[in-house]
Amino acid sequence: MSSSTLLMHFYETLLASLGPSQWWPGETPFEICVGAVLTQNTNWSNVQKAINNLKSRDLLHPEKMASLDDELLAELIRPSGYFRIKARRLKNLLEFLRLECAYHLPDLSSQDLQQLRDKLLQVKGIGPETADSILLYALEKPSFVVDAYTSRILNRHLLVHEDIDYHELRDFFMDRLPRDVALYNEYHALLVRTGKKWCNKNNPRCDGCPLGSYL
Numbered sequence: 503m504s505s506s507t508l509l510m511h512f513y514e515t516l517l518a519s520l521g522p523s524q525w526w527p528g529e530t531p532f533e534i535c536v537g538a539v540l541t542q543n544t545n546w547s548n549v550q551k552a553i554n555n556l557k558s559r560d561l562l563h564p565e566k567m568a569s570l571d572d573e574l575l576a577e578l579i580r581p582s583g584y585f586r587i588k589a590r591r592l593k594n595l596l597e598f599l600r601l602e603c604a605y606h607l608p609d610l611s612s613q614d615l616q617q618l619r620d621k622l623l624q625v626k627g628i629g630p631e632t633a634d635s636i637l638l639y640a641l642e643k644p645s646f647v648v649d650a651y652t653s654r655i656l657n658r659h660l661l662v663h664e665d666i667d668y669h670e671l672r673d674f675f676m677d678r679l680p681r682d683v684a685l686y687n688e689y690h691a692l693l694v695r696t697g698k699k700w701c702n703k704n705n706p707r708c709d710g711c712p713l714g715s716y717l
């Protein structure tokens with residue numbers, strides 16, 4: 503079986519077993535962008551608290567957030583951890599959005615994926631995983647998102663080597679799957695759910711894991 507076919511089998515097996523993930527939780531593309539920054543190095547429940555702080559003050563709008571004092575923004579997002587660094591990163595992203603699309607995010611969707619990705623990666627504090635999350639989940643561009651769960655699962659199934667880097671792993675998927683936003687959206691979510699539930703770092707629970715039959 504080719505690796506492309508195997509990847510599609512993985513996807514279909516996980517989807518049949520786990521059901522749709524309905525990612526990314528966020529009411530607007532901008533909220534998804536904010537969540538993509540806040541989720542760096544923390545879990546989603548902490549991100550949700552920070553987002554609720556912003557939402558309850560009606561601050562989840564680019565113009566309003568851009569005019570917010572840095573210290574106040576940091577305080578509001580404190581539950582997400584590393585809050586001063588993340589406040590600065592949000593401001594960097596807001597400046598990018600001001601320059602690129604005057605805060606009107608749908609205008610970004612018409613830009614070429616690679617060019618837009620390169621520009622996002624120039625924003626200080628926006629790494630590949632954050633950039634791809636913004637591209638895929640906020641802007642609906644076919645940019646596959648990978649993470650530690652992805653590399654662990656694929657390595658344990660002998661598809662990639664242990665120390666594969668982010669871009670090699672992303673290319674592994676994008677070279678073998680159709681450029682399909684819905685597929686990429688769901689596939690990444692399913693791998694994260696599988697990693698969290700079964701494919702632990704030190705103690706994988708292959709019995710009961712939907713991918714157990716592929717070992």
Ligand code: SF4
Nearest residue numbers: 658701708711713714
């Ligand atoms: S827990 Fe086992 S079967 Fe499941 S993804 Fe990890 S290595 Fe594969």
